[in-house]
Amino acid sequence: MFIVVEGPNGVGKSTTVGCLAARMRERGFLVHVTTEPTDTPLGRLARDGEETWPGRALALAVAADRTLHVEEEIRPALAAGQVVISDRYVQSSLALQQLDQLPLEEIWRYNAHVPPPSLSCYLHHRPDVLEQRLRARASLSRLERIGSPERELALYDEVYRFLERRGWRQTRIDCRDRDADTVAALLLQEVQR
Numbered sequence: 001m002f003i004v005v006e007g008p009n010g011v012g013k014s015t016t017v018g019c020l021a022a023r024m025r026e027r028g029f030l031v032h033v034t035t036e037p038t039d040t041p042l043g044r045l046a047r048d049g050e051e052t053w054p055g056r057a058l059a060l061a062v063a064a065d066r067t068l069h070v071e072e073e074i075r076p077a078l079a080a081g082q083v084v085i086s087d088r089y090v091q092s093s094l095a096l097q098q099l100d101q102l103p104l105e106e107i108w109r110y111n112a113h114v115p116p117p118s119l120s121c122y123l124h125h126r127p128d129v130l131e132q133r134l135r136a137r138a139s140l141s142r143l144e145r146i147g148s149p150e151r152e153l154a155l156y157d158e159v160y161r162f163l164e165r166r167g168w169r170q171t172r173i174d175c176r177d178r179d180a181d182t183v184a185a186l187l188l189q190e191v192q193r
């Protein structure tokens with residue numbers, strides 16, 4: 001089982017992934033948690049380049065990192081019988097690289113070769129709450145500065161419809177008035193279904 005958690009900056013992806021992993025481990029699953037960009041030389045290069053590179057270079061670097069992530073980490077963990085939960089995957093590129101004016105079809109071409117997850121979980125929330133959370137951060141990345149929670153939510157909605165048409169298994173969870181563990185419990189129900 002390969003589960004990905006997606007959504008705009010500050011929506012609670014990392015926190016929810018932690019809660020979902022804990023709930024699954026309690027139920028006896030072997031869980032491997034991972035994140036994109038990865039904590040590898042290629043992933044760190046993409047993170048460092050985000051501030052200054054042209055959008056297309058960043059899109060390609062992130063797609064290269066994802067390709068290696070699949071081959072060297074995700075597939076081996078799945079083959080070993082682990083459940084893999086990734087904080088960000090293809091949807092992040094389809095949404096975020098559009099902030100750099102790249103067309104959706106071009107971003108899709110860079111990512112079309114990686115396997116679809118068993119389930120992609122899109123977390124969403126009210127834009128004003130996300131804005132408040134971003135304001136609490138010490139610094140913002142370039143993409144956080146040029147985008148906005150409202151724009152990111154609109155892009156993720158568009159990407160959700162785009163992937164529906166391509167037959168991806170997805171679920172969309174409203175995080176309003178739900179703590180991270182409640183969101184994780186809802187995700188687990190979806191996973192079990």
Ligand SMILES: Nc1ncnc2c1ncn2[C@@H]1O[C@H](COP(=O)(O)OP(=O)(O)O)[C@@H](O)[C@H]1O
Nearest residue numbers: 008009010011012013014015133175178179180
């Ligand atoms: N469901 C939730 N309800 C309230 N606060 C949350 C929830 N999920 C996450 N948070 C808080 O929101 C902030 C951003 O969460 P984080 O997991 O870092 O988001 P992301 O990984 O999507 O950027 C953190 O301070 C976290 O504690």
Ligand SMILES: Cc1cn([C@H]2C[C@H](O)[C@@H](COP(=O)(O)OP(=O)(O)O)O2)c(=O)[nH]c1=O
Nearest residue numbers: 036037050062088089092093096097141143
């Ligand atoms: C996964 C992914 C990340 N990124 C960029 C967005 C962010 O600026 C940067 C780091 O991702 P982010 O999830 O914001 O990392 P963290 O919260 O750990 O700092 O990578 C893309 O541009 N496309 C992608 O597909």
